[in-house]
Amino acid sequence: xxxxxxxxxxxxxxxxxxxxxxxxxxxxxxxxxxxxxxxxxxxxxxxxxxxxxxxxxxxxxxxxxxxxxxxxxxxxxxxxxxxxxxxxxxxxxxxxxxxxxxxxxxxxxxxxxxxxxxxxxxxxxxxxxxxxxxxxxxxxxxxxxxxxxxxxxxxxxxxxxxxxxxxxxxxxxxxxxxxxxxxxxxxxxxxxxxxxxxxxxxxxxxxxxxxxxxxxxxxxxxxxxxxxxxxxxxxxxxxxxxxxxxxxxxxxxxxxxxxxxxxxxxxxxxxxxxxxxxxxxxxxxxxxxxxxxxxxxxxxxxxxxxxxxxxxxxxxxxxxxxxxxxxxxxxxxxxxxxxxxxxxxxxxxxxxxxxxxxxxxxxxxxxxxxxxxxxxxxxxxxxxxxxxxxxxxxxxxxxxxxxxxxxxxxxxxxxxxxxxxxxxxxxxxxxxxxxxxxxxxxxxxxxxxxxxxxxxxxxxxxxxxxxxxxxxxxxxx
Numbered sequence: 001x002x003x004x005x006x007x008x009x010x011x012x013x014x015x016x017x018x019x020x021x022x023x024x025x026x027x028x029x030x031x032x033x034x035x036x037x038x039x040x041x042x043x044x045x046x047x048x049x050x051x052x053x054x055x056x057x058x059x060x061x062x063x064x065x066x067x068x069x070x071x072x073x074x075x076x077x078x079x080x081x082x083x084x085x086x087x088x089x090x091x092x093x094x095x096x097x098x099x100x101x102x103x104x105x106x107x108x109x110x111x112x113x114x115x116x117x118x119x120x121x122x123x124x125x126x127x128x129x130x131x132x133x134x135x136x137x138x139x140x141x142x143x144x145x146x147x148x149x150x151x152x153x154x155x156x157x158x159x160x161x162x163x164x165x166x167x168x169x170x171x172x173x174x175x176x177x178x179x180x181x182x183x184x185x186x187x188x189x190x191x192x193x194x195x196x197x198x199x200x201x202x203x204x205x206x207x208x209x210x211x212x213x214x215x216x217x218x219x220x221x222x223x224x225x226x227x228x229x230x231x232x233x234x235x236x237x238x239x240x241x242x243x244x245x246x247x248x249x250x251x252x253x254x255x256x257x258x259x260x261x262x263x264x265x266x267x268x269x270x271x272x273x274x275x276x277x278x279x280x281x282x283x284x285x286x287x288x289x290x291x292x293x294x295x296x297x298x299x300x301x302x303x304x305x306x307x308x309x310x311x312x313x314x315x316x317x318x319x320x321x322x323x324x325x326x327x328x329x330x331x332x333x334x335x336x337x338x339x340x341x342x343x344x345x346x347x348x349x350x351x352x353x354x355x356x357x358x359x360x361x362x363x364x365x366x367x368x369x370x371x372x373x374x375x376x377x378x379x380x381x382x383x384x385x386x387x388x389x390x391x392x393x394x395x396x397x398x399x400x401x402x403x404x405x406x407x408x409x410x411x412x413x414x415x416x417x418x419x420x421x422x423x424x425x426x427x428x429x430x431x432x433x434x435x436x437x438x439x440x441x442x443x444x445x446x447x448x449x450x451x452x453x454x455x456x457x458x459x460x461x462x463x464x465x466x467x468x469x470x471x472x473x474x475x476x477x
Contacts, residue, residue: 077150080136088128095120113175122168126161129154156207163203167196193275194241236291240275243292247273253295258303266290266300311399311424312433316441319415324454325381332452336383339450342390343383350377370404384451385419388444392423397436399426416456 099120102111114120132154136147174192209216247253253270259280260267268282278290306312333351337344353366354377365376373393375386388407393400403424410418421444425436448455 084131092124123165129158239293260301318419319456321454
C-alpha cells in the first residue's frame with residue numbers, strides 16, 4: 001500500500017522494488033515517500049536515477065525554470081525514455097557483436113542459425129522497458145496515479161517483448177529440431193504454432209490483469225463463460241491442430257511431397273503445413289491453400305512412395321488397325337528373326353513347342369510370367385507383342401526385374417484394337433520420365449510396320465485416298 005492508501009498493481013510494485021533506498025540528503029521530500037515504501041533491491045538503479053534527476057534540476061535552474069512540478073516529471077520521463085532506448089540499443093549491438101565473433105571463431109551451425117533467425121535481437125527487446133521501469137518511479141514519487149498508469153502501460157509492453165523473446169527461442173529450437181531430427185519432414189510446424197498461441201494467450205491474460213489491476217486467476221475463471229465463443233473463434237485452429245496430429249502420426253503428408261487432391265485444383269508440391277493452411281505449389285507455379293482437415297476428411301493422392309520405390313508407371317495404349325492383323329507367315333518369322341535378333345530365341349522355342357504339340361495348336365504356346373516374354377507366333381500382332389516385351393526387358397531405363405510388366409489386349413474400340421503397354425520406368429523425375437516414355441513409344445511406332453502392323457490414324461490414309469484428278473464436267477440437260 002502507498003501512503004495515500006492506493007494499491008499498486010503487480011508490475012508497478014515490481015518496478016518500485018527495483019529502486020533502492022535513496023539518501024535523504026539527495027532527495028526531496030517527495031523522494032522520501034518512495035524510499036519509505038520501496039525495499040532494497042539488487043539493481044543499483046537509484047544512484048543513476050538520482051544523478052539524472054539532479055542534472056535535470058540543475059539544467060532547469062540554469063534556464064530559470066522551477067522544478068518539482070509536472071514540467072520536471074515530463075522532462076525526466078523523456079530523458080529516461082531516451083536513456084532506456086540508448087541502453088537497449090547498446091546492449092543489443094554488444095550482444096550481437098559478441099555472438100558474431102563467437103560464430104566466426106567456432107563455425108557452429110547452431111550459432112549461424114541463431115544469427116540467421118535473429119533470436120538474440122528479438123530477445124533483447126525487453127531490455128529497454130526494464131530500464132525504463134527501473135528509472136521512472138523516481139520522478140513520480142508523490143503522483144502515484146500517473147505513475148500507476150505509466151507502470152501499467154510499460155509493464156504490458158514488457159510482457160509483449162517477453163513473449164516475443166519466448167517465441168524467438170521456440171522458433172530457433174523448432175528450426176534446429178526440424179533440420180537435425182525431423183529427417184522424414186513430418187509437418188511439425190503446427191506444434192510450434194500451438195506453443196506460440198499458448199504463449200500469447202498467457203501474455204494477453206496477464207496483460208489484461210495488469211491493466212485492470214485484477215488477478216490473472218480471476219480472468220481465467222471468467223473465461224469459462226466464453227468457452228463456446230472461443231470454440232467458434234478458434235474453430236479452424238483447433239480442427240487444423242487435430243488434423244495436423246493425424247497427418248503426422250499416420251505419416252500421410254510431409255513437406256516436399258507431391259500430392260493431388262481430386263476435389264480441388266491442388267496438384268503439386270507441399271511447401272508448408274501450419275495449423276490453419278496447407279500450402280501446395282502447383283506445377284504452373286500457382287499456390288493453392290487447403291485447410292488441413294480437408295486432407296483428413298477427404299481422400300488425396302500422395303506420390304511420395306513412387307519416388308521412394310524408384311519406379312514410375314508407364315501406362316499407354318497403342319491402337320492397332322483391325323485390317324492389319326493377319327496370320328504370321330514363315331517369311332514374316334524369318335524377316336523378323338533377321339532384323340530383331342532378340343526375338344530369334346523366342347521364335348525357336350515357340351516353333352519347337354508347336355512341333356511337339358502337333359495337331360493340338362491350343363497348347364502350342366509357351367507362356368511366361370510377368371517378368372518374361374509373352375506373345376505368339378500365330379499372328380503378326382502376337383509377334384509384335386513378344387517384341388514389345390523383349391524390347392522393354394532389354395531397355396536399361398525400364399525396371400522389369402522387381403516391377404511387373406504387362407503387355408495386354410484391352411477391349412476393341414472405335415480406334416482399333418488396344419495394345420496396352422504397362423511397365424515401370426526407373427526414372428521418377430518428370431523430365432526424365434517423359435523422355436523415357438517418349439523414347440519407348442517412338443520406337444514401337446517405328447517398329448510396328450516391320451511386323452505388318454498399322455497403328456491407327458484418323459483419317460486413315462492407308463484405307464482412304466484422295467483423287468487429285470479433275471472431276472468430269474456434268475452433262476448438259
